[in-house]
Amino acid sequence: MNTINWRRVIQVGLIMGVVVLIASIIGMVQTFDERDMIAGLLTLGQLLLFAPAFYGGFSVAGKDERRAPVPTLLAGLLAGALAAVPVVLLVALAGFWTTIRDYFVNVSPQLIEILTFGRESVSGSLLLLGVMAGLGLLGAAIHLIPQRVRRPFINATMFTLVFSLFSDVPLNIANQFLSRDLVRLVFPSKGITVVAAVVIFALALAVALWWEFSGRARRQQQQATITPEARRRNSLIVMVVSLALLLVLPRILGIFLTNVVAQVGTFVLMALGLNIVVGFAGLLDLGYVAFFAVGAYVTALLTSTGDLGLGVNFWIAMPIGVIAAVLFGIVLGIPVLRLRGDYLAIVTLGFGEIIRVLVRSDLLKPVIGGAQGILDVGRPNFGSFTFVTPEHYYYLILAGCMLALFIAWRLRDGRAGRQWMAVREDEDVAEAVGINLVGTKLLAFAIGAGFAGLAGAIFGSRVGSVFPNSFELLISINVLAIIIVGGVGSLPGVVLGAFVLVGLPELLREFVEFRLLIYGILLIVMMLVRPEGLWPSAVRRRELHAAETDEPSVAAAEGPLHEEVQPLV
Amino acid sequence: MTTMLELNDVHAYYGKIHALKGISLNVAKGEIVTLIGGNGAGKTTTLRTICALMRPTSGAAMLNGENLSNYKASQLAAKGVAMVPEGRGVFSRMTVLENLEMGAYHRNDKAGILEDIEHIYALFPRLKERRGQVSGTLSGGEQQMLAMGRAMMSRPSLLLLDEPSMGLAPVLVEAIFSTVEEINRQGTTILLVEQNALMALQIASRGYVLQTGEIVLSDSARALQRNAMVQKVYLGIE
Structure with a gap:
């Protein structure tokens, strides 16, 4: 059983704290706060504050599932709390340094209000500290859930967040087909209602759990027994359906x-x-x-x-x-x-x-x-x-x-x-x-x-x-960034890359002043986490991951990957 | 014996550096000729000049009486010249089979190509085992075999090899060199550039010794093996 590396906990907590602090003093938190995700409950600005605390807790708890629960939770709690410390200090500093805005123009009363949940500064700061520590704890606690439940849970949460962030897309689609009153039930003005968020999360969780416990296995079985003709027929059906969809898309x-x-x-x-x-x-x-x-x-x-x-x-x-x-x-x-x-x-x-x-x-x-x-x-x-x-x-x-x-x-x-x-x-x-x-x-x-x-x-x-x-x-x-993020040399990757790097910023138009910053961060993260791109070409994939499969056997290479390249002669 | 390749007082420069100072050599049909020399002697430059990857400033490389400078590098494959460059002369993102197919790029006889692929597999059984593997993941020796196999796919009459032994374990060097001999026995003329003089002189019929852009010695391989200077400098025999 491994013990917790407390030095690392403090390190991660403080790094996350600095991230939160920078996001606050460059005005990101305040600008993003104008975008409601779940009406009355969560704004994008708050997500920006809270996500680092949660992630800090999640990452210090680590992958070792045999670890004792109590120290794990404590580590998460500490990392989350540390992530709050720099901004709490900022609130305190703004309390008695009245001319702070001469130096940090974005440390506005509105920002302080966001950071303290609209309360007075001491109780507000404590609340912020408590919330972020709690999120760190939650991030760590995720590791204590068995993996087969954890994964669907995380995916459903992510889905709900993405859905509420880009609620413009479902909103515009719903407007095409449903009556105004019905649409208002889910999409108040910006973001989605709490009830809608709960329902969406529940549905997403149900689907994700079904997939984890039954769907995936069924699909794998199907894939294993499928004949080449059936596979070709399936891909033809997919192509025809997507083409039809593209034609009626507007x-x-x-x-x-x-x-x-x-x-x-x-x-x-x-x-x-x-x-x-x-x-x-x-x-x-x-x-x-x-x-x-x-x-x-x-x-x-x-x-x-x-x-x-x-x-x-x-x-x-x-x-x-x-x-x-x-x-x-x-x-x-x-x-x-x-x-x-x-x-x-x-x-x-x-x-x-x-x-x-x-x-x-x-x-x-x-x-x-x-x-x-x-x-x-x-x-x-x-x-x-x-x-x-x-x-x-x-x-x-x-x-x-x-x-x-x-x-x-x-x-x-x-x-x-x-x-x-x-x-x-x-x-x-x-x-x-x-x-x-x-x-x-x-x-x-x-x-x-x-x-x-x-x-x-x-x-x-x-x-x-x-x-x-x-x-x-x-x-x-x-x-150039589109083809790198999508996957150099990959045709579907290029299309996907354009949607991510051109489409998503269009949907988040009000944040245009932070566009290049987000762009830069995204590129760095992509190169670290997924250098081959979102949807890499078969050639890139087999090249970058050849080292991971110990013996890239002839049989494997002659499988589907090889079929994609037609022989020269 | 008819002369296949002939270099006549070839001079070449890299910018101001006089890399080849009047190289003259010839290779007769069916021979293995080796060009030995240390680092920077001009061995690779000589090969690049023959392949038209570099233009000589004066002098000419003639193949069967034709001046090779009149051709582009990409036209030489069709003239029966194939080169295996120093290091990894393979397309590392392509599979072994795809590399061999690329070797037959200028050919159109589908049946002949398939036949030749089988022939290469017979020559290098390792390549057959690895035919579907991305060649960048092959070992150094396997890549050298693949580079040679790829070159043979163009059915060359003249094969130019640039240091095939470089960076390989002794046992692999032996294997590579015996394959070179085998390829020669099957009718391909070979010009072999090597630092490993010991091995090169064992399979070659004649040899040239190159020092700082000039040929300082030329003789039969056997005579060169016994030459005091060659023994001292290239064979490490005191």
Whole structure:
């Protein structure tokens, strides 16, 4: 039986305390407090305060289940209480240092009110200390529950929290189908009601318990006995159902969410393109936004009905925009692709900036509008029917994404995919077996540029105007982060990554000033916990986890993983 | 015997560094020729020049009378030249089988390729056992075997090997070298670059000794084994 490492308990408790303190004095707690999760019970700000205490207790109790319960609980209690100490000191300090706001502008009366639950400072502080110690205790106590109950319990709690945090999504969907009064029962104004939270938690727990004790085993049994034909039929059914779902999605989601999905789709399109360049061919391109800009500007200039535009039909202008982006990719690629790795990254980075400076410049202002951009970008139409609403553009973007997915998928599994993989692995050997390096790299660069050009063309039309500000370096970084978080080289990963890094921030719009901070933390955590991405490609998975299975046997490798890659010959 | 590969007074530079100072050598069809020398002698540079991965500033590498500088590196596989680079010349994220398939990249005869894969498996039974494994997880010796197998998949008439013994246990070196001999017996001409002169001179018919970019000795392998300078510097015999 292991004893508790008290030094570690104190360490973890204090680290969590510092996290809470920093979140408080940078104003995060106060801003997040405006978002109700469970009405009258929990705000996002409070979650930010409490989660570290709970996690501190959870982590100091550790994984060793044979430990004695009393010291375990004590350790949790201590860690939770320590997590509260720095903010309690902050409350005390704010009590007699009246000019503290001159130095820490966010230590406002509202923050103190949140920290003390609206009571006077001594009893409020004690309450905070007590609550956080209790949560630490709870975090530790979780370990005393047998694992098969613990896991469903944690999952159900997480589900309830996520549901209430992103309650905009179910709210908008419910608004489409249910009467206003019924919707109000679950979603008061922001967040969800207490009753709804309890019901949702109970349902989630029931499902999770069923899965733990019966569902999983049943599914495994099913998986083991399933014939290849049945498996193929199942995946076909899944595909048809998801396609049908995608087609009616705007009807389910409502205007607000459809717009969010359209925005996500634009980034999916770009990320699919960059994934070919970075993920398949291994060329680090940091100036990717340039191709997006070329597609957007060319299409906007051709279609705009304003002073600068030519008023060309969108369906003619869009392919021209895409071709322009592809040509641009090739022209840039020929000199640049002889460089390797880091050098390529720097050159493309510089190139992206050149494009941005150029479109801003006064020199080109008479042609492309300078900082004022191009207004009245043309909209696609079929005869008298014109694309106007987010719903219309949703379908246009969906079609674009489907096309891009199909192209990327066919290329990956075909000869080009093998060439890219070989070049990424070892340029010399690739050349020695007869692969034309420049041609292979150019192909990746051109296709990636084409996808970005298409995204740009649709983007300009959807927004209705094109400004230099829409094409900042941050977009390139954003798209790169999408494919890294999603899983480099993985097609479903790219889609998932776009939803996580573009969709979720759209739903948490009021926290835009903390967006980059959260983004940075998320990237760091991802790289530590799941470097292969949320939905890694089969190749990445077998590479990163080959060491974990002791003898990666021939049988295992010839299983499903191997089937995904078609033989070259 | 007809000359297959011929280097004629080849000079090459890395920036300002004069790496090859007039290399002349020849390899006849069916031979194993070895190029021995210490670190930085220019062995790898010589191979890179033959493969068109580097351009000579003067002089030429000729294959069956054709100047190799007129080709791109990617065209040489079709000319019957295959190279196994120093270290790990494998695509580490691909499986063993996929690596072998990549070796046959420029070929289109499906039946012949399948036949050759079986042939490689016969040559290296280890590779057959590991055919579905990601090659980055193979041991050093297995990776060397795979790199050689991959090179053989292009049905080369000339195989260039860059230090196949590097970093391998003695027992594996023996195995690799006996396979090199076997490959040669089956009709492939071999140019073997090695630091391990002892082993290289045992299987080669002729050898060249390279020092700081120049060939200082050339003779039959047997004669080189008995040469006092070679014994002292490369074989460690006092």
